[in-house]
Amino acid sequence: MIQLVLSLLLGLALVVSLYFFARRSKPSAEGTAQQLREARQTLDSLQFGLLPNDLVERIFAREDLEYVLSAARPEVQSLFLADRKNIALAWVGRVRSAVLNLMRFHRGHARLHARLSFSTEIRLALNFAGLLTACRLLQITFYLRGPYAAPGMVRTAAAAAGRVCSISEDSLAFLNVKRVDQLENNEARNRA
């Protein structure tokens, strides 16, 4: 009797796993083009929106803090520190979410490409892992100790994010708009 129950449970587990395996969707051409476009946008937003050196240096500039502490009234100082803390948290949150998006995209699409460089993929994986950890640590630091608590880690995270962007761009050379547009045109032609 026990053997029968065990066999039934095993059979059921196999059927369930087969069901989930069969449900895994294959990337359609349409989905791929959309994901490519989104990945490009994420990459652009990281490179041109969040990571430009002058913006990062400005957000975390100590000279602003020193000036405000010396020239402003206490309530203005508090307002300034609260503003900067929110901006720093928003910045690191957006960098982290963009990196996660890139990582998901890369993981989903890298297996479709036969000519991937093993060393590049390993480097990218290590950079992704290091960057996500650094972002999490920065979030905790900003939350507990304010935006000026870890200037070195900010620079390291920004540099690592820059590296991820350039490796990602090199590794996924098909991530260019021309290619995406071509893909979408093919789709449209196929649908017609």
Added chain:
Amino acid sequence: MSLPINVTDVELAADDLRRRTLSHMPSPLERVIYLGSTRDYNTGLYYHDGLASRFSDEVACEALANCHREAYRQLLGSSVEDLVLQIDSYVQSTHSALRDFLAAWKSLQPYRVAVPAGTDPLAVEFLCGNVRTALAIWESHQDGRSRQRPDASPQPSPVL
């Protein structure tokens, strides 16, 4: 169908704008506010009669947009201390009464609508926070100055 814009014409128009108009506005804050005001809120297109008559509407629009983005980048790179000086110079150039200016900038926040299209929201929030802080510091400097000059007569406050 509109003709493609000639990049050289846009650069010439932008240079013309910098030389004739923007050179009279030393601070990026002044330039951003001015260039933002040349944009139609409904269409997002920039208009400048003089520039359009020398070039074309499209070229003038593109040149104004380029100069706006350039001035905005410079403003974003300004420190809080520099922003305080820019606000001071801007108020002097507008000849507004201090109270009117402060009331309008605190309640209407004109710098918020003066940012170029497509600007990252994080950068906008960062700039607005900096301008708010700089405005508060500038206001306290004015209070200090008016206390030093007790004969300064109060101005009527605007209805906002």
